[in-house]
Amino acid sequence: xxxxxxxxxxxxxxxxxxxxxxxxxxxxxxxxxxxxxxxxxxxxxxxxxxxxxxxxxxxxxxxxxxxxxxxxxxxxxxxxxxxxxxxxxxxxxxxxxxxxxxxxxxxxxxxxxxxxxxxxxxxxxxxxxxxxxxxxxxxxxxxxxxxxxxxxxxxxxxxxxxxxxxxxxxxxxxxxxxxxxxxxxxxxxxxxxxxxxxxxxxxxxxxxxxxxxxxxxxxxxxxxxxxxxxxxxxxxxxxxxxxxxxxxxxxxxxxxxxxxxxxxxxxxxxxxxxxxxxxxxxxxxxxxxxxxxxxxxxxxxxxxxxxxxxxxxxxxxxxxxxxxxxxxxxxxxxxxxxxxxxxxxxxxxxxxxxxxxxxxxxxxxxxxxxxxxxxxxxxxxxxxxxx
Amino acid sequence: xxxxxxxxxxxxxxxxxxxxxxxxxxxxxxxxxxxxxxxxxxxxxxxxxxxxxxxxxxxxxxxxxxxxxxxxxxxxxxxxxxxxxxxxxxxxxxxxxxxxxxxxxxxxxxxxxxxxxxxxxxxxxxxxxxxxxxxxxxxxxxxxxxxxxxxxxxxxxxxxxxxxxxxxxxxxxxxxxxxxxxxxxxxxxxxxxxxxxxxxxxxxxxxxxxxxxxxxxxxxxxxxxxxxxxxxxxxxxxxxxxxxxxxxxxxxxxxxxxxxxxxxxxxxxxxxxxxxxxxxxxxxxxxxxxxxxxxxxxxxxxxxxxxxxxxxxxxxxxxxxxxxxxxxxxxxxxxxxxxxxxxxxxxxxxxxxxxxxxxxxxxxxxxxxxxxxxxxxxxxxxxxxxxxxxxxxxxxxxxxxxxxxxxxxxxxxxxxxxxxxxxxxxxxxxxxxxxxxxxxxxxxxxxxxxxxxxxxxxxxxxxxxxxxxxxxxxxxxxxxxxxxxxxxxxxxxxxxxxxxxxxxx
Numbered sequence: 006x007x008x009x010x011x012x013x014x015x016x017x018x019x020x021x022x023x024x025x026x027x028x029x030x031x032x033x034x035x036x037x038x039x040x041x042x043x044x045x046x047x048x049x050x051x052x053x054x055x056x057x058x059x060x061x062x063x064x065x066x067x068x069x070x071x072x073x074x075x076x077x078x079x080x081x082x083x084x085x086x087x088x089x090x091x092x093x094x095x096x097x098x099x100x101x102x103x104x105x106x107x108x109x110x111x112x113x114x115x116x117x118x119x120x121x122x123x124x125x126x127x128x129x130x131x132x133x134x135x136x137x138x139x140x141x142x143x144x145x146x147x148x149x150x151x152x153x154x155x156x157x158x159x160x161x162x163x164x165x166x167x168x169x170x171x172x173x174x175x176x177x178x179x180x181x182x183x184x185x186x187x188x189x190x191x192x193x194x195x196x197x198x199x200x201x202x203x204x205x206x207x208x209x210x211x212x213x214x215x216x217x218x219x220x221x222x223x224x225x226x227x228x229x230x231x232x233x234x235x236x237x238x239x240x241x242x243x244x245x246x247x248x249x250x251x252x253x254x255x256x257x258x259x260x261x262x263x264x265x266x267x268x269x270x271x272x273x274x275x276x277x278x279x280x281x282x283x284x285x286x287x288x289x290x291x292x293x294x295x296x297x298x299x300x301x302x303x304x305x306x307x308x309x310x311x312x313x314x315x316x317x318x319x320x321x322x323x324x325x326x327x328x329x330x331x332x333x334x335x336x337x338x339x340x341x342x343x344x345x346x347x348x349x350x351x352x353x354x355x356x357x358x359x360x361x362x363x364x365x366x367x368x369x370x371x372x373x374x375x376x377x378x379x380x381x382x383x384x385x386x387x388x389x390x391x392x
Numbered sequence: 393x394x395x396x397x398x399x400x401x402x403x404x405x406x407x408x409x410x411x412x413x414x415x416x417x418x419x420x421x422x423x424x425x426x427x428x429x430x431x432x433x434x435x436x437x438x439x440x441x442x443x444x445x446x447x448x449x450x451x452x453x454x455x456x457x458x459x460x461x462x463x464x465x466x467x468x469x470x471x472x473x474x475x476x477x478x479x480x481x482x483x484x485x486x487x488x489x490x491x492x493x494x495x496x497x498x499x500x501x502x503x504x505x506x507x508x509x510x511x512x513x514x515x516x517x518x519x520x521x522x523x524x525x526x527x528x529x530x531x532x533x534x535x536x537x538x539x540x541x542x543x544x545x546x547x548x549x550x551x552x553x554x555x556x557x558x559x560x561x562x563x564x565x566x567x568x569x570x571x572x573x574x575x576x577x578x579x580x581x582x583x584x585x586x587x588x589x590x591x592x593x594x595x596x597x598x599x600x601x602x603x604x605x606x607x608x609x610x611x612x613x614x615x616x617x618x619x620x621x622x623x624x625x626x627x628x629x630x631x632x633x634x635x636x637x638x639x640x641x642x643x644x645x646x647x648x649x650x651x652x653x654x655x656x657x658x659x660x661x662x663x664x665x666x667x668x669x670x671x672x673x674x675x676x677x678x679x680x681x682x683x684x685x686x687x688x689x690x691x692x693x694x695x696x697x698x699x700x701x702x703x704x705x706x707x708x709x710x711x712x713x714x715x716x717x718x719x720x721x722x723x724x725x726x727x728x729x730x731x732x733x734x735x736x737x738x739x740x741x742x743x744x745x746x747x748x749x750x751x752x753x754x755x756x757x758x759x760x761x762x763x764x765x766x767x768x769x770x771x772x773x774x775x776x777x778x779x780x781x782x783x784x785x786x787x788x789x790x791x792x793x794x795x796x797x798x799x800x801x802x803x804x805x806x807x808x809x810x811x812x813x814x815x816x817x818x819x820x821x822x823x824x825x826x827x828x829x830x831x832x833x834x835x836x837x838x839x840x841x842x843x844x845x846x847x848x849x850x851x852x853x854x855x856x857x858x859x860x861x862x863x864x865x866x867x868x869x870x871x872x873x874x875x876x877x878x879x880x881x882x883x884x885x886x887x888x889x890x891x892x893x894x895x896x897x
Contacts, residue, residue, distance in 0.1 A: 088851065095862045096871070114851035117862065121600040122749060126847050128605065129753050130760035135768060149603035221597050257584045270486050283866065288689065383601050387420060392597065
């Protein structure tokens with residue numbers, strides 16, 4: 006009995022050592038907090054350092070007055086700088102946004118994310134959305150915001166620069182760069198002559214096991230929507246069922262499809278045109294893949310756009326309009342043509358010589374603004390067990 | 393903690409009950425739900441099968457280099473599933489790196505990894521450490537005298553393990569398994585890359601392709617119901633057993649109960665090696681390969697120390713907040729079991745099983761509309777993490793708390809301490825191994841969290857996870873490799889400290 010009591014006491018005494026673990030942890034947290042405080046004080050300097058070291062990583066105005074926004078407490082920025090929600094990737098648009106900041110002197114705060122998730126975020130935020138501008142990866146998301154009455158009409162001089170087929174009929178959003186749907190094919194397995202003249206021909210059993218697609222991908226779904234609008238519900242359904250019967254490999258996105266084409270997992274894949282060029286740049290040379298464009302207004306030759314809309318709850322509408330004008334300027338359009346391998350949507354900007362010019366692509370007769378019936382497309386994809 | 397639930401109910405019933413039942417009872421919805429249940433079951437069983445032997449080998453045996461194995465085997469937890477999945481696909485895909493390497497041997501194509509096997513493999517490899525860490529914590533907190541008594545009463549090593557050790561470990565195994573099961577329900581990265589139609593993928597697809605949030609919310613609510621069912625199952629495994637003793641045992645110098653493996657050492661080493669190879673060496677190796685390939689083709693090396701700092705900072709905050717919030721919940725659950733404690737503890741699991749996007753949008757909705765002062769601040773982001781990952785801290789804390797005898801606390805009360813004093817000076821220190829393990833889990837999971845970070849972080853707040861996402865979503869694999877390696881490295885450090893600290897005890 007007495008032994009038990011002593012050992013218990015000893016155990017309790019020994020257990021006093023244990024708080025050190027917790028203590029150490031909280032010291033760690035404390036150091037972290039203090040560390041951040043320190044960083045905040047020297048925020049201006051370190052932010053500009055960061056942006057030069059990382060080659061355009063930081064977009065929140067290196068060294069400018071509101072650099073503190075990059076650390077804690079940066080939430081209440083409405084009224085300070087222009088707030089852009091960008092569904093376009095930071096690697097792609099970060100540098101051009103930075104150039105806008107330099108040239109206009111306007112601070113831009115960017116929230117990067119998935120286009121659809123950001124659209125959902127804007128819808129959830131409602132009247133209190135901090136966003137001024139929505140920079141969307143595709144027209145569908147902009148159409149969805151238009152339907153909810155969240156975007157405001159854009160100035161006529163911005164709209165007039167862009168062809169009718171690449172903007173909202175009511176002038177609430179406008180495309181700033183184009184992306185064409187193409188078929189990427191493995192050049193070791195196929196030659197261009199072996200490819201069909203219409204995307205509708207991929208239902209032929211000869212393509213069994215050779216196709217890759219990404220049914221969850223926004224660009225693909227925009228194409229299916231276009232197919233429904235142009236050829237009707239029945240043709241779209243037949244096409245989906247036909248391709249599905251050819252046992253296509255399902256990928257998560259365009260890029261994974263292209264990787265599949267390059268590695269030979271599949272021979273053809275339905276993608277956007279510019280991924281090929283990115284992959285070439287990344288792997289530093291030739292890859293055994295090429296883009297194939299459909300002719301004669303085939304539904305497979307849809308050109309979708311990345312576009313901009315301005316929220317009607319924006320606090321910085323003049324700055325937002327300046328942002329839009331800049332993105333439609335020759336400088337920015339040239340940037341998109343050179344750096345992201347997309348199509349410029351204004352006249353007179355030379356495009357990458359490896360691209361088929363936009364004027365030579367006869368796009369199917371579908372209004373991009375009409376491509377927002379995604380629920381219908383989603384239902385069709387589900388009914389045909391594609392999704 | 394109930395905010396996400398309230399949000400889901402609000403959104404689900406926006407268009408009335410008609411749409412609710414139409415979406416919920418669609419045959420497809422039920423089929424996908426069933427597939428998710430299968431996935432979660434397989435992953436949980438596999439994780440337990442991998443993690444329990446690993447935990448035992450690295451705490452109780454003379455396995456050569458067992459401390460190193462302990463650190464290495466826990467590290468896969470820091471590999472985000474969207475990176476791990478990508479690596480698995482590019483390595484073991486039909487025409488991946490492995491096929492490249494085997495091509496000279498005439499291997500044209502590897503068998504498919506897409507679908508259930510691949511998704512289950514990926515999720516198991518990157519989530520078994522949940523079980524490993526909780527079980528290790530319990531093994532270390534367990535009184536070796538029980539095993540010794542069993543041995544001295546004539547039971548052999550195996551029989552002691554199955555009849556004494558394993559039953560003692562049950563709460564820890566269940567706590568870890570619960571985390572794995574709920575994680576595999578909510579994960580999106582691995583299932584989408586490995587092309588398995590799980591429920592979370594269905595929810596993401598709904599959000600991403602149609603801008604109608606009602607069907608997505610209905611699906612989210614169904615996931616909540618499934619979580620409830622799993623939690624109810626877990627309660628049944630708990631029973632009324634007690635895991636502490638009436639009096640504390642004596643403290644022995646470490647190494648007192650080491651089991652000599654003898655010739656079993658080699659299969660044991662092989663097992664540890666195989667797990668670490670698949671879950672850690674392959675992903676890190678592929679990342680290094682991508683980085684090298686990128687550097688060779690002229691990519692600049694970008695070490696994002698700023699993002700690394702932000703990641704560590706916000707993860708440490710989340711870990712501290714979650715640990716603090718978890719202690720009262722765990723104490724309530726262990727010391728005052730009843731329906732109140734039951735409900736509070738269950739609610740803490742709600743946020744965990746929801747896919748990040750659902751949780752994030754619910755906080756976007758409440759933050760922007762009802763707490764505009766907090767919206768877009770770090771505080772709301774940390775709150776989101778805490779709500780999301782609280783169960784990790786609760787589970788680990790609860791498991792060690794079960795080993796603390798209430799009589800010690802009563803003695804402290806009897807000697808004149810108040811309830812909070814007892815909690816701070818007696819209960820918390822005695823349960824410290826669990827609290828620390830729990831906050832380490834929260835820290836590591838927060839480091840790689842993506843959907844909530846993207847939507848809720850203050851503008852311009854970059855973490856390593858968002859940097860990786862930025863690069864991978866446009867296939868800049870070389871650019872993703874640097875932050876991904878940095879993430880693994882930065883996360884490895886606290887993990888290492890956590891595990892070597894054990895030695896000093």
